[in-house]
Structures are given as C-alpha cells and as structure tokens.
Amino acid sequence: MARALAPFALLALTWTSACVTVRPVERARLADPIMQFDGDPVAAARARHVLENREGSMGGAGVAGGGCGCN
Amino acid sequence: MRSRGPLLAASLAAAGCVSSVEASAAAQTATAETTHTLYAESPTRTRMLVYTPGGSVKVDPTGWLGLRVAYEADVVSGATVAVKAGGAYQRNNPAADVVTTASVRDLRSLATGAVSLRHEDVTFTTSYAYSTERDYRSHSINPAIRTDVYGHNTQLEISWAKSIDEVCDRVQGTSDAVTRRRALEDATGCFTKDPLRTGRDLGVDGFQGSWSQSWTPILATQIVYTAQLIHGFQSNPYRSVIVAQGLRAQEHHPEDRARHALAVRANLYLKPIKGALRLMLRAYRDTWDLRSGTAELEFERYFGEALRASLRGRIYRQSGALFFSDDYTGGDPPAGPKGAYFSGDRELSPFTSALGGVRATYTFRPREGRLLGLARDARASGTLDVIGFSYDEFTLGGAPIENARALVAGLSLAASF
Numbered sequence: 001m002a003r004a005l006a007p008f009a010l011l012a013l014t015w016t017s018a019c020v021t022v023r024p025v026e027r028a029r030l031a032d033p034i035m036q037f038d039g040d041p042v043a044a045a046r047a048r049h050v051l052e053n054r055e056g057s058m059g060g061a062g063v064a065g066g067g068c069g070c071n
Numbered sequence: 072m073r074s075r076g077p078l079l080a081a082s083l084a085a086a087g088c089v090s091s092v093e094a095s096a097a098a099q100t101a102t103a104e105t106t107h108t109l110y111a112e113s114p115t116r117t118r119m120l121v122y123t124p125g126g127s128v129k130v131d132p133t134g135w136l137g138l139r140v141a142y143e144a145d146v147v148s149g150a151t152v153a154v155k156a157g158g159a160y161q162r163n164n165p166a167a168d169v170v171t172t173a174s175v176r177d178l179r180s181l182a183t184g185a186v187s188l189r190h191e192d193v194t195f196t197t198s199y200a201y202s203t204e205r206d207y208r209s210h211s212i213n214p215a216i217r218t219d220v221y222g223h224n225t226q227l228e229i230s231w232a233k234s235i236d237e238v239c240d241r242v243q244g245t246s247d248a249v250t251r252r253r254a255l256e257d258a259t260g261c262f263t264k265d266p267l268r269t270g271r272d273l274g275v276d277g278f279q280g281s282w283s284q285s286w287t288p289i290l291a292t293q294i295v296y297t298a299q300l301i302h303g304f305q306s307n308p309y310r311s312v313i314v315a316q317g318l319r320a321q322e323h324h325p326e327d328r329a330r331h332a333l334a335v336r337a338n339l340y341l342k343p344i345k346g347a348l349r350l351m352l353r354a355y356r357d358t359w360d361l362r363s364g365t366a367e368l369e370f371e372r373y374f375g376e377a378l379r380a381s382l383r384g385r386i387y388r389q390s391g392a393l394f395f396s397d398d399y400t401g402g403d404p405p406a407g408p409k410g411a412y413f414s415g416d417r418e419l420s421p422f423t424s425a426l427g428g429v430r431a432t433y434t435f436r437p438r439e440g441r442l443l444g445l446a447r448d449a450r451a452s453g454t455l456d457v458i459g460f461s462y463d464e465f466t467l468g469g470a471p472i473e474n475a476r477a478l479v480a481g482l483s484l485a486a487s488f
Contacts, residue, residue, distance in 0.1 A: 021222060029288055040483075042127060047456070055389065055418060057353075060351075
C-alpha cells in the first residue's frame, strides 16, 4: 500500500514545492556556506570514506567508487 | 584584455608545482585545494594508521565548462586480524592462541578527472576515477545531471556510478569446497603472471537521486535515495575464519548484495546568533539483512567575519548481517561450518558507534587587492573527530574488543586568486 502511494506522495510534494517562493533577494542566508548541503565536498568525501570502511552501511550522500580501503 | 596569470597559476597547480591555487577572471575560475587526513585506532590486538594526503584543481575556463582533476592516497600501516575465531572454539582449545594478526602496509592511489557542462539551469557532470593498490584495482565512472527549477528553490539531481574492480587472490583448487580455500598470504605477485595469483572480479552499480528544497529564507531540506548493486568477490582475501576443529578457511561472503539508503537532511539558519543547525537522518537496508539507522546533528556559527566553527555529533546503530556469527564452529562435522557463509568482518556484526567532532574554518579575504599580490582569498580548516565503537557480539576468541576508538584529524588549505 505504502509503495503504491509513494509516487502520488512524491508528486504532491513536488507540486507543493512549486508553490514555494523564496525570492532571490531573500536567499542571502540560504547561500551562506554554513547552509550548504555540499559546502565542502572534499572533506565530506573523506569523512564518508572513513565511516564506510568501518560500518556495514553506505549511501545517502554519494555513490562514486574508487577502491577498496578494506583493511 | 584579461590577465593570464590566474589560469597560468592554476595550470602550475594542476601540474603539481603548487599545492593550492584558485584563479578567477570574469567567467574564468580555477580552484585548487590540498587536504590531509590522519586516521588512527588501536583496539584490542590490532591497530591502524592511515595518512591520506590529497590535492585537487578545478578550472572553469568558460561559463559552460568545468574541469576538475584530483589525486589522493591512503598510506596504510598497522596490524589486522588474519585468523578469526570465536569464544566457543577458544574454550575448546584453551592452550592455543587461536586468533592471529598480521602486519599491513599498503598504498592506495586514487586519481580522478571530471568534466562539467552547464546550460542555463542544467549541469551535466561526468567523472572517471582510477584507484590502485598492490592487491586491488578499480575503474569507476560517475555521470550525474542536476537542474534548478522553480526559481532556484528546487534542485533535482540523479547520478549513476559504475565500478569495475579486481581483487587479488590466491589461486584456489577448482574442486575445493569453500571450507578448503586458503587465504592470500601477502600481495607478492598480485597482478603479475605469477601462477599462484589470480584476479577476482567485483562490479558495483550505484544509482542516486536527490531533491533539495528551499522552503523559507532560513530553511532548506534534502532527500537522498541511494541504491547499490554489488556482484563479485566481496571477502577480505587475507582473512581466515575458524570453521571447525582444526580447520580454517578463507572468509566467504555472498557474491551479490543490493543496498538501499534513504537520507533526509534539514538546514536551519539561526539568525540571532548567525549560525546554522544541520540535521541528518538515514535509514539503510541490504539483502544481507544488515539494517542501520544514523542520526547526525551539527551546529555551526560565525565568530566575526572570518572564523566559523562547528560541533557535531553522530549516532549509528546497525544489526548484523544475516550470516554473521562470532563462532562458526559447531556445524556439520567434520568440516562445519554453521551456515553457507562465514565472516570475520566486524563491520558485518551488530554494533553501535558514536562520533563527536569539532571543525574550524578561517577565511582570509583582503579588503582590497589580493593576498601576496595574487590570492583573492584563502581558506584554512581543521577537523578533529573521535569515534567510539561498541560491538555486541564480535570477539577475538571470546575476548571482547576494547578501546575501539578512532581518532580522525583533518587539515585543508585552499586559496583563490
């Protein structure tokens, strides 16, 4: 049931987002480095590399490959 | 006429002549960065020290084209578990030290190149990465497309990653049962014509979709879904597991694994203190029946114009893989083991980890002119994270893993010219 409803929920959320209007003049704080989801991608990739080699999980941030690091 | 100095400096950086350069002239921009990370841990009977230096240069010669090259290395030294046994086996063999460790020294090199093409609100990026170790090779491509819609309040991105990897292994007898396979002794002869060495294939396909949304002038959210399909040799070729009385065999993991992760992020700007609160929640599940949940909270704020600092905490909890056992002996005699697969990998056991960290970033931005006559601005940042692990079941011959704490320190330097 939940899977069947998921596409409709996504459509509803997308439609809702279309109604959201943060005007360019209001975007100063959103553009601040401390508000970025990928503000420092190099440091984030390093942190992810460390954690993914010590945990059984991955994902939610990046999918690029690049070696084992399995020690 | 535009100065060619910044682009020349970027070219020198790309050639490795300087470590950190960023250049800008109207539409032309070049960015370079050097980062250094140190990972250290020494839990019961093992230890690991990994130094990761790296550098990258990003050049935007025109408004529609972006180029990036990067290199990083993992310089690894330490000692890891070579033969894993559980408590029951150790109790039956009290006179023997059934768990052994082996020294590890390795160098992983990773080179990456990426091209970005931009047209209006759409950016297409594709990257290629080649990684090599004495016992591992990897080729990866990662195309991605991103678009801004609804007045830049919504960003949608999808990406795909394909890795074609090869793992060095010892040549095994074709008729040998998995419990008769022997672990790789060392990397000598790997990827040569040595008749005692062979390459085992590992393929990884990854897909990711994300939706970032600005809801108000101080609130933004992001939803990321990641899927990964892995096929091939996923064991540690060096590690053996005691599977029956007097019988050790090379670790044996299933060849297929499908992984799914869903993460939700929210960033909230705190106007009165000129700071931001960042929250991340992630759920993960795979076909090895490993499930996990992650919660991360970070607070960052400015101290003046140039300095910003952050505190972050992260809690992670995972179940074990379906086939994980601390002791595989006790199956059908004489060869055992319990179940079709056996692992000595603590990352597949149930555990909880907690991370606490600090980060500080200082930006040098001259009020007029350029730093040293060249730099538009420069940035230095340092991080320090402490991670603690608490294993529910994983032991070394019945001895629990103590002092399972890791220290991760990072330094990053960049400048813009």
